[in-house]
Amino acid sequence: MTLPEGVSRRSVLGAAAAGVAAPVILSGAAPFASAAEAHGTGHGHGSTPQTYDLTVLGTSDTHGNVYNWDYYKDLEYDDSAHNDVGVAKLAALVNQIRRERKGKATLVLDAGDTIQGTPLATYYAKQEPITETGAKHPMARAMNVLHYDAVTLGNHEFNYGLPLLNLWIRQLGFPALAANAVSAKTGKPAFTPYVIKKVSLGKGAPTLRVGILGLTNPGVAIWDKGNVEGKLLFKDMVETAATWVPVMRARGADIVLISAHGGDSGVSSYGPEIPNENPSALIAQNVPGIDAILFGHAHNEVAQRFVTNTETGRQVLLSEPSKWGQRLTRMDFTLVRSKNSWTITSAKSATLNTNTVTEDKAVLAAVKAQHTKSVAYVNQVVAASTEELSAAESRYKDTPILDYINKVQTDTVSAALAGTSYASLPVLSIAAPFSRTAVFPQGDVKIKDVAGLYIYDNTLEAVVLTGAEVKAYLEYSAKFFVTLPVGAAVDPATISNPSIPDYNYDVLSGVDYDIDISQPVGSRITRLEIAGAPVAADAQFVVAVNNYRRSGGGAFPGIVKEQVYNAQQEIRQLLIDWAQAKGQISPADFFVANWRLVRAGVPVF
CATH class of the missing domain: 3.90.780.10 (5'-Nucleotidase, C-terminal domain)
Known part of the structure; x- marks a missing residue:
């Protein structure tokens, strides 16, 4: 296996990169993904192909929203379309789907921009910084209750400096990914590049290995130059995907998902001096071996988009779940196991409106004291x-x-x-x-x-x-x-x-x-x-x-x-x-x- 430049075989097997995180985590089945049962045709009949399913739920650009609350109006959030916001709403919808699937394989990912955007998030970065108090960040509390499988770092994760970011990552009960953020000194990954999840599809069923690659936005080099200059470099997202996807496949990933903090328009708000800001469709088009991309950053709602990979001719599924917890992406895959290999026979996605559910009480309880303190401060x-x-x-x-x-x-x-x-x-x-x-x-x-x-x-x-x-x-x-x-x-x-x-x-x-x-x-x-x-x-x-x-x-x-x-x-x-x-x-x-x-x-x- 050929490894990316600056990454040793030993580091791929688990050594810490740049003193922050190991570049690969090979984990067991995630919560709610271990009791999945096979369904469909041909179970256990010799060499007959067997059919299974996988659901991937995606969030992005939650921007410090936990409660369905507008801190600037000091009222429950509402807009002209009657959208709702917050991780508590997302959690309610996620848990509803988990119950409906009765334990079948369900993964939950986030595509970034998590710890900035509301007075709640600002308060625990500026007024009572978690780096000084040691308190758990409200977005760590909320997301840990929801039980994510992985989160990608967005550009706004770097707003408050690397010490706060690194502490927040340590507080999470799941990995934070950013394959294209590398140490300016060593060129090695500064954060975990990817994970490979071992997903159980039922008793006696073969294990499905789901590779998840995280890509952050290169615009960090401009927008948060004061926090990252001389410390981190941000590589092109397309090139980084092309580097790591073969590694993930070689390491045993049966399917590959990308969680990217970059829109699908192919254009940037800055000049050509740093890599493209919104390349998600370009990644799908130019990098073979990718099955689906959850993306964010642009704050758009893209329920389902297919992009044809120019090398393989395969269709890659893309979806973006709007902003602030207003939508949840649901991707559904049908997989066939035949001759010791997996094939995706169908893929689809939709975006679900969180205004259809009541806020999850466990998430609200986890953040209640911090929410109350933030409300008092802004008033x-x-x-x-x-x-x-x-x-x-x-x-x-x-x-x-x-x-x-x-x-x-x-x-x-x-x-x-x-x-x-x-x-x-x-x-x-x-x-x-x-x-x-x-x-x-x-x-x-x-x-x-x-x-x-x-x-x-x-x-x-x-x-x-x-x-x-x-x-x-x-x-x-x-x-x-x-x-x-x-x-x-x-x-x-x-x-x-x-x-x-x-x-x-x-x-x-x-x-x-x-x-x-x-x-x-x-x-x-x-x-x-x-x-x-x-x-x-x-x-x-x-x-x-x-x-x-x-x-x-x-x-x-x-x-x-x-x-x-x-x-x-x-x-x-x-x-x-x-x-x-x-x-x-x-x-x-x-x-x-x-x-x-x-x-x-x-x-x-």
Whole structure:
């Protein structure tokens, strides 16, 4: 057997890789997979082929959701489609299927993005970090109750640094996989690459060996550069699958499943400097020996998709179960055992809605105390607002609530650079309308209100841009809008390009500018001024920006450069601290109307 570069035969047999995890676990039957009974035709009749079945259940992008709860509204979660969220909902559906199958072979996998995304997850990473208290992470508690067989690391698993990630992995009762994350020093797998599960199909039945390969997202190298640079490298997901699938087959895997934290679109939100962000369909197409792929990352619902492998002509089954625990993927396989080998004769998948079940009481009980503490935290009052401030129109109008973010970022960077060689440069600030539902109510503003405005765990950085780079940045951002000729009807609901998410549209404070949406992309910034004068191409500015954007997220031009400020301060906490220090949130302290959408110079709104 030829082993991947940097992996010794001894390490494949169980030696720890990079001091984190052994690259292979050859385990016994998982819970709920050991009492499966054969069904179908030809059981025990000499050489007659025998038929069996296997069900694989998949989750992904749970993002810190355990309870069906909206921490920002302090209410049971609900949306316009009446979706539900949370591991407790998933567990109820999983256990329902386990009961229906009466112990037949059923595996449960997760495709990543688990420990970030809600105030519950943030609280145990930032307010009471498990690395300091030793407490078990709520997502470890919840997932251990559900009895997963394996989880793949998503890019958001790296948000809080490797010590917290590694502790969370140790708290799990099942392996965490990431074959394409390797040690920067040794080139060896930094986490467990794959497992081979021995699945019992009933008394007297031959054992089925199910190989499960985990692939994390290469975008970690950009999005969490500060946490992984010099420590981990992230290899191409397609190439990594091509490396490990033959190894798994050689080690005895009868069927091979991949759990991949990467969408199926084949495109990336960043440039070509690192491997593809969403290659799941490409993996199926280009790597022989794969039977099915559970994938995540894109937050889409893909009930069933078949991709033909170009080498073998075989159909590979793919499915993505949406986000936050709203859906559960169910894959069903029929297998025939003949002449000591297994053949999949049929495969299908569907996505199941978790709003059809009641939350699992055991999961709720396991996380109740931590959920209660998180709810109490986000309901702390930090300041009083003189009026209601809403983000509903922030995508297409200059609103005070987005200027609040820019004011805090500008103040923080200006204070930090006082007395330095950059102190004389104007400070601009970048913010994006992440949320359309964020509101600061008139009166008491709570932590949940601030967290609802800034939903990501970004940290604040600053770089120096020229006037030309600022203009190029704004032109790139302005592609967010569709082209509307003068006289065409304006509908706020359709004014933005549906293929560009809100978080990839940025507004700047500190300069005045017009975005002419009657003009083609690349020629829309028709006015760019500072203090009433045109911005010179060679002018210099300090620009406050979040670490995601500065590291290349969204592929904005000119922003990926050396920082002049990087104190690793979380922007959301800075917003909370500013409000607490002031005691009052008043637009008079920060709102400056500095940008607008126009057509031929005439404001759109």
